Amino acid sequence: MFFLRGPEEGLEDVVTLAAPFTERQNLTITALKAGYQAYLCEQQPKVPARAVRHTEFVRDAAWRQELSAWFHDPSSVQGAAERNHPSDGAAMDEILAGFEALCAVEPDLAPLFDLTVNQVFVQVPPQASGSGSSFDCVGLIYVNPRAGWTRQDTVECLVHEFAHTLLYLDAMRHTHHPDYRLLDLPENQAETAITGRLRSIFFAFQSFLIAAEILTIRTRHPRLCSGNGIHGSTPEILATARRTYDACMAHPNLDALATPRLRGLLDDAYNRLRDIEHGG
Secondary structure (H helix, E strand, C coil): EEEHCCHHHHEEEHHHHHHHHCCCCCCHHHHHHHHHHHHHHHHHEEECCCCCCCCECCCHHHHHHHHHHCCCCCCHHHHHHHCCCCCHHHHHHHHHHHHHHHHHHHHCHHHHHHCCCEECCCCCCCCCEEEECCCCCCCEEEEECCCCCCCCHHHHHHHHHHHHHHHHHHHHCCCCCCHHHHCCCHHEECCCCCCCCEHHHHHHHHHHHHHHHHHHHHHHHHCCCEEEEECHHHHHHHHHHHHHHHHHHCCCCHHHHCCHHHHHHHHHHHHHHHHHHHCC
16 A cells, blocks of 8 residues: 555566566556556456546546446435535545545655546435445545545545545555455454444455555645544544454454455554554
8 A cells, every 4th residue: 555565565466466467568557558558457357447548536426426326325325415515526626636636745645646546526316425446346435535534534435436446456466364254254353443333344444454555644744634534534444443453453264355465465564553543
């Protein structure tokens, strides 16, 4: 992930995954982006795809509708929530402003985001405020701003989904779980960091790593991310993350659920959160 491991590992993941679709000699970023998209099309052939040279911040209504279908949750739409959504244009303006603010303080983030994220869009019809991405459609991110969001909320949502994207790619290259079928068994559930929900341990692992990313940007850039935002207060995140980590590490099936690669990432995140908690 970007804040935990730096941009180099994310770039190496893309270069490795896209290798069958690129020529290593004189490889350009443009060719790498094209090869990466070809790789994703092979891995997820049913996912809507449009070749782009840079991240597309989608404004076209029909294209947004097609992308939204992959994440649509009818139960999340509520009349009151819809009234609190900004207009489509204003929502995308806020996302772009948040992205620019993030890149201004972390300039090394922009090239990797541009390489790995193909589309960013606001869902239609309006869904619950927040953001999302999926292991089933890597490269797509949605962000649904709510009226009254702070710039920090937008930035943290972008960091959150960017981190998921890099985790998905890391898992595609290195494998994070020995047997993915085990992840959805009822006995393999754990409390997730940040939300505190009982879900598949897959989401518990991911949420713990995301918590480390969110708190890292808060620590590094307190003027941009003051410590209270859409993800809750820093003490709250630290508390839920600690419970998640302890539950995952004590899980009797841990060796069958997490590869050494994933365990290494979790250890790094644990050390990062411990340093943050102790003021490091």
